[in-house]
Amino acid sequence: MPGIMFIIQRRSSLLATFVFLTAFQLQAQKAQLAQSAWVQLKKGRLQYKQTPRGDRIMDFSYAGYGGGGVAIPHVEAVTTLYPVEGDNAAMIQHAIDSIGNLPLKNGFRGAVVLAPGSFPCAQPVIIKNSGVVLRGSGAGSKILMTGPPHVGIRLEAPVQTKPEGAGIAVTDTYIPSGANVLTVSDARGFKAGDIVMISKPITQEWVHFMGMDTLVRNKKKQTWITGELSVERTIKAINGNTITVDVPFTDNYDAAFIKPGAILQKIIKSGGLQNAGIEDLQIEAPEQSVTISQGHHSAIRTRGLTDGWIRNVQIRNTVNSIGISGKRITVDAVQILHTVPTIGAAKPADLAADGAQLFFNRCTIQGDNVFFLATGAKVSGPIVLLNCTFKGNGWIQPHQRWATGLLIDGCTVPDGGIDFMNRGEMGSGHGWAIGWAVAWNCKAHSYLNQQPPGAFNWVIGSVGTRRKNAMPFNKAPLLAEGVYDAHGHPVTPKSLYLEQLKERLGNTALQHIGYTEK
Known part of the structure; x- marks a missing residue:
């Protein structure tokens, strides 16, 4: 009996050691995960590094x-x-x-x-x-x-999309990617819940800045992009002429390249x-x-x-x-x-x-x-x-x-x-x-x-x-x-x-x- 008890105790000890080592290894694996310089999890909250102009990795959780x-x-x-x-x-x-x-x-x-x-x-x-x-x-x-x-x-x-009222100028010098706030010249015609279109013109200055004005294939000029870049958002809140929208912007808005500037337009959608x-x-x-x-x-x-x-x-x-x-x-x-x-x-x-x-x-x-x-x-x-x-x-x-x-x-x-x-x-x-x-x-x-x-x-x-x-x-x-x-x-x-x-x-x-x- 003493020999049997020794074997049982030894097996129990080995099992406990195995469980401890497995838990230790799992903790070690977690500890080995690196930290991103751009998004870090600190005290249960995500912290985002910004570029010098305020851009950041956006909140993607609105997809789906x-x-x-x-x-x-x-x-x-x-x-x-x-x-x-x-x-x-x-x-x-x-x-x-x-x-x-x-x-x-x-x-x-x-x-x-x-x-x-x-x-x-x-x-x-x-x-x-x-x-x-x-x-x-x-x-x-x-x-x-x-x-x-x-x-x-x-x-x-x-889908039918119709503008309602006049478009209003966006007055920000720069709106960083990942932000959800913009300023307009006059917000009195808007309210929370309005569906709006924010449009920025595609200008020759921006196309040149992007290096996309020299595309040639088979000796024929290629046109990269024309018209406007437009995004649809819903107004979440208004404070004076500052408007907060429901989903962050996926791109930046740089007034230096989009003269005469971006426009905020209320729209009515049907269909x-x-x-x-x-x-x-x-x-x-x-x-x-x-x-x-x-x-x-x-x-x-x-x-x-x-x-x-x-x-x-x-x-x-x-x-x-x-x-x-x-x-x-x-x-x-x-x-x-x-x-x-x-x-x-x-x-x-x-x-x-x-x-x-x-x-x-x-x-x-x-x-x-x-x-x-x-x-x-x-x-x-x-x-x-x-x-x-x-x-x-x-x-x-x-x-x-x-x-x-x-x-x-x-x-x-x-x-x-x-x-x-x-x-x-x-x-x-x-x-x-x-x-x-x-x-x-x-x-x-x-x-x-x-x-x-x-x-x-x-x-x-x-x-x-x-x-x-x-x-x-x-x-x-x-x-x-x-x-x-x-x-x-x-x-x-x-x-x-x-x-x-x-x-x-x-x-x-x-x-x-x-x-x-x-």
Whole structure:
């Protein structure tokens, strides 16, 4: 008995030692996380370093359905459909339109549910009314794309935007990126809750400052960007002539380059669609080894959508798979698989971000010769990719003509790259594609992080090879690098977006989007 008791005591001692060492190792791993010089977590609050002019990494937590941290609702089923012989598109469309004629109840009308099985569709299915959801029964519900090339599902309705009253001059000499306050010459015609458009002219002085007035391709001048850069915001508060808006600015406003200056204009919006989504189904196209200029099947497009979602959707062999235009949209747990690569030097974008407050969460892509994510011209975020994994010969690459406000957070691109770059004469003058972008705690094969004049791009706490390049088609000079902070060493907090969301709305907001604090 004494020998047995000794063995038991020894095993208990070893177990206690193992538990202690494991806890110690976990604490040591946490302690080894680096601190970013630009965003630090101190006493439970985020502290932001500013540039000499007051710019900072913005609060990205406003991205997503409902403005971030809002749970996607479960909408009551109204109709369940079963596959029929031949083209099923008309049957699905009729059911969607019928629900679209029902009255709204708490913002929703109801869901069309596809039973398990394959639904061949030779034309698009379109959701054009608010409060309508198309839901499958999991991966067993498949929209099988047939017929001529088309988009599988569209969520779209035209939006009318009308100015109200006169535009008012913005009087600030400089508004830093990440701020949410501006001053106008006379705020008496505005009130909290007004929707406004802030527009700054694209002047020759600014284009020259950006180095984008000398683009030439095949001996032809390329035009980088013209017109205006406009963002929509809602007034949160007014104090005298100082106006606070709901979402921070993704870009700066420098009066030295935008004479006669930025304008604040109240607008009235009508139309579009709200609270609409696609979920729990599969979209499959035949294999398409094509160039992007050839006809091809695409999966989903949104236009005029506010507060919408795409979640738990599996997509096979579509090209230019998902295009998102609208506001406050979540793309959650979407899987895209290509069994054959596209061909040609011009690459399709599996995720095209052309809206504001867009949130791509836990998405996966497997494919070659693609842009995993690309942004459109003049896009103003915030746009967030969180915990996405993209495998194959492809890139996350903001694509053209000055998008701003992108966060790539905790994403993995083992075979490709993350590029914040000047695309120069590519694509008829894409030029500087992105400003005020952040890669936070990412892992990629490589990074091309370039610094635009008068703006910043950051790669923070990320792992992968740093590249230096000249503008495309040039061998020299190498463009200035953007900020690399704690490169090769993950930083705390693990997720910038989730920490910002928790700080703004609390732990409940994390739970609403499928995360819990550890």
